[in-house]
Amino acid sequence: MKIAVVGTGYVGLVTGTCFAEVGIDVTCIDIDQKKIDNLHNGILPIYEPGLEEMVSRNVEKGRLHFSTNLSEAIKGCDVAFIAVGTPPGEDGSADLKYVLAVARGIGENIDEYCVVVTKSTVPVGTAAKVRTELEQALQKRGASVEFDVASNPEFLKEGAAIDDFLKPDRIVVGISSERAEEVMTKLYKPFLLNGHPIIFMDIPSAEMTKYAANSMLATKISFMNDVANLCEIMGADVNMVRRGIGSDARIGTKFIYPGIGYGGSCFPKDVKALIKTAQENGYDMQVLRAVESVNDAQKSVLFDKLSRHFQGELRGLHIAVWGLSFKPKTDDMREAPSLVIIEKLLAAGCTVTAYDPVAMPEAKHSLGDRIAYAKDEFEALIDADALLVVTEWPDFRVPNFGVMARLMKQKAIFDGRNIYEAKELKELGFTYHCIGVKT
Numbered sequence: 001m002k003i004a005v006v007g008t009g010y011v012g013l014v015t016g017t018c019f020a021e022v023g024i025d026v027t028c029i030d031i032d033q034k035k036i037d038n039l040h041n042g043i044l045p046i047y048e049p050g051l052e053e054m055v056s057r058n059v060e061k062g063r064l065h066f067s068t069n070l071s072e073a074i075k076g077c078d079v080a081f082i083a084v085g086t087p088p089g090e091d092g093s094a095d096l097k098y099v100l101a102v103a104r105g106i107g108e109n110i111d112e113y114c115v116v117v118t119k120s121t122v123p124v125g126t127a128a129k130v131r132t133e134l135e136q137a138l139q140k141r142g143a144s145v146e147f148d149v150a151s152n153p154e155f156l157k158e159g160a161a162i163d164d165f166l167k168p169d170r171i172v173v174g175i176s177s178e179r180a181e182e183v184m185t186k187l188y189k190p191f192l193l194n195g196h197p198i199i200f201m202d203i204p205s206a207e208m209t210k211y212a213a214n215s216m217l218a219t220k221i222s223f224m225n226d227v228a229n230l231c232e233i234m235g236a237d238v239n240m241v242r243r244g245i246g247s248d249a250r251i252g253t254k255f256i257y258p259g260i261g262y263g264g265s266c267f268p269k270d271v272k273a274l275i276k277t278a279q280e281n282g283y284d285m286q287v288l289r290a291v292e293s294v295n296d297a298q299k300s301v302l303f304d305k306l307s308r309h310f311q312g313e314l315r316g317l318h319i320a321v322w323g324l325s326f327k328p329k330t331d332d333m334r335e336a337p338s339l340v341i342i343e344k345l346l347a348a349g350c351t352v353t354a355y356d357p358v359a360m361p362e363a364k365h366s367l368g369d370r371i372a373y374a375k376d377e378f379e380a381l382i383d384a385d386a387l388l389v390v391t392e393w394p395d396f397r398v399p400n401f402g403v404m405a406r407l408m409k410q411k412a413i414f415d416g417r418n419i420y421e422a423k424e425l426k427e428l429g430f431t432y433h434c435i436g437v438k439t
């Protein structure tokens, strides 16, 4: 099989590389010449564990190609994935101009039957717009090439994307013809060996599935954050409550970890977009509106604890921050709670030294030299009045508390991810605050 993947961002690059990994001939296309040149030189635009090696292996094998030339690459493809960005507009709705421009480009160039698949997260109704765009482009050139559109949302987690792609829980595909179903079944066959299903459905349902999945996960997190805050007030321990409810299979153990709010490029954007789509269609997503406002408030919880600890006297304090990315194993800073926390610290007159294993270059784009960046987690602690643990990188999980105590000016830890044992830290003489546990 031969496929094209348009857009070499996170989704496109992982998708293209993983299809190449199972032997499919893949061309990844981008309009950004620099990005394509870099990819030819093995330089990736994103950090994702294992991806660099996989890209170079498949380039060497001659089944993964990079190009800026859509018209060339699209010829003879069985499937063309549209995986370009859908940045949120001012009002929160997804901006489809890149998706539709690619659809037009495909329509201007295909010369035989092809399934055109939306892979980017797009609102319900987008595949229909893609179809219209293609039809118009074909009409303009007087061509009568058959094609189908399909919707194939991705469920990749940053930091675990390759595994999620190669061993998916499920593959959701919205189609409107048997021919498209056959092509998509053939394409995904190598990924179905572990018994997980490919679920075919109508196109609007596939488009909605993506938003419903992310919104449900965001709801679990906001709900647990709400419960955690109440636990603190009532003297309960949310870690115990989490274990108590998680063992009920109907609730499940995953995505019920309280923290400092969800971030990243997906949950905040998709929750907003679904609220907006509903509004535009005369429906009020009440639960999701609450999910969003709980999340906004949760990003301030760690700062509020610090402020209470120092009785509001934060000016001149030196604060160490461990972790900047919105979650471990990524350098993604989009909607990262660290940004809200650090802005609050700076506004309160603190100085900040941060350390993150991979996200510091990315963080510098928004934080610049308003904070200091340490070369490792211990350097960040020198003369610190407090440590805020913001991202639960494995590097921070079992630190040498003895060394930490010697480096810090005041032994105060504010743990936004509940990775330490309150009892152990107390015994070592630390003041310890976490989420949802009265300490």
Ligand code: UGA
Binding pocket: 121, 154, 155, 156, 157, 158, 159, 214, 217, 221, 254, 255, 256, 257, 258, 259, 260, 261, 262, 263, 264, 265, 266, 267, 326, 327
């Ligand atoms: C999320 C979904 O998990 C993927 O299935 C989906 O494909 C992806 O969005 C997408 O739409 O592209 P991702 O944003 O990479 O993936 O990150 P997650 O691992 O889901 O974490 C999201 C946020 O929730 C992080 O800020 C994390 O710290 C937070 N979180 C997660 C919690 O606060 N508690 C939890 O129990 C789990």
